[in-house]
Amino acid sequence: MTDKPLIAVWGNPSSGKTVTAVKLAQAFASRKLNVLLLCCDAHCPSISTIAPQGAAKHSSLGELLSQPTLTQEELLRYALPLDVSPHIALLGYKKGDNAFSYASFDRERAVDFLTLARHLADVVLVDCASYLSADPLSTVALEVADTVFRLHSCELKSLMFYASYLPLLADARFQRSTSVSVLSNVKPEQDEREYSQVFGGIQVTLPHVTTLEQQAASARLLDELSGKETQAYNTGIRQMIEWVIPGQPHPPQPVTPPSSASSGKIAAVLQRLWPKRRGGEQ
Ligand SMILES: Nc1ncnc2c1ncn2[C@@H]1O[C@H](COP(=O)(O)OP(=O)(O)O)[C@@H](O)[C@H]1O
Ligand SMILES: [Mg+2]
Known part of the structure; x- marks a missing residue:
């Protein structure tokens, strides 16, 4: 791993990638590390939802990537520093952007940019x-990252997403990164144990937090998360940070959570849909 880590947060749609990336950025910033948060999802631009005040001043990542040449000065000119957190700068697509807003760019440009x-x-x-098919930047990020956090939600559609995508990531160019499996936005009524088994090797669990849901709904993700309800969530974020920051002795091991009340029915469905992956097989 290099001294300056590049971390990719990836997973099924609505698994919590943006929310988790923001909370990780805040956790790094609280350790006085300067964080550049790149929001690559051109289909669902998130800068206005993360920093609504600054978004008006923000120029799009799409515009930057379609410049004839890329320089550090240009990148700095496009990055949006945050008043609320001087250690975080954002760069992403802006409200209204879509897949046709800018000239397409190739893999080489994505490598140069990162x-x-x-x-x-x-x-x-x-x-x-x-x-990934729609976004060379995310694809290259998964290749060059030091750590890839793979977010899974406890839903059948997450299972279907990974069944389609994991074979694509079997290529050697994706094997450089350490990949850490995260069960994300786990609600009390969801069968965490069954999903952990079916996905296999879950290393971190991020529980559902009502305050966080409210932050996301009101474009206040940069507010601090505090209170008893957030303890388990903050522990999960801390485990993720420890994974990345060099010198931390023991990254968390895969955990099998205690069985929840709702097993049975869902277990049977999961067994049918993904029999081979049960029991932690990667
Ligand atoms: N740990 C969590 N607790 C509560 N709500 C969450 C959590 N993680 C994600 N969410 C909810 O899920 C929604 C989708 O999250 P988001 O990060 O935008 O997904 P993605 O970027 O993967 O599409 C958020 O708007 C929020 O309501
Ligand atoms: Mg997102």
Whole structure:
């Protein structure tokens, strides 16, 4: 791992990639590390939902990537520093952007861009698009990242998403990163144990937090999360940070949570849909 880590947050649609990337950025920033948060999902631009005040001043990542040449100065000119957190700068697509707003760019441009980004921040966090076919930047981020956090939600559609995408990531170019499986936005009524078994090797669990849901709904994700309800969530974020920051002795091991009340029916469905992956097989 390089001294300045590049982290990709990826997973099924609505698994919590953006929410988690913001909370990771805040956790790094609280350790006085300068974070560049790249929001790559051009199909669902998130800058206005993360920093509504600053968004009006923000120029799109799509515009930057379609410049004839990329320089550090240009990248800095496009990055949006946050008043609320001087250690975080954002760069992403802006409200109204869509897949046709800018000239398309190739893999080489994505590599150049991420290489430049690494020189500018202590930590580069890439909030990836779920659908890689539409986004060379997210694809390259998964290749060059030091750590990829793979977010899974406790839903059948997450299972279906991974059944389609994991074979694509079997290629050797994706094997460089350490990938850490995260069960995300787990609600009390969801069968965490069954899903952990079916996905296999879950290393971190991020529970559903009502305050966080409210933050996301009111474009206040940069507010601090505090209170008893958030303890388990903050522990999960801390485990993720410890995974990335060099010198931390023991990354968390895969955990099998206690069985929840709702087993049975869902277990049977999961067994039918994904029999081979039960019991932690990767
Ligand atoms: N840990 C969590 N607690 C509560 N709500 C969450 C949590 N993680 C995600 N969410 C909810 O899920 C929604 C989708 O999250 P988001 O990060 O936008 O997904 P993605 O970027 O993967 O599409 C958020 O608007 C929020 O309501
Ligand atoms: Mg998102």
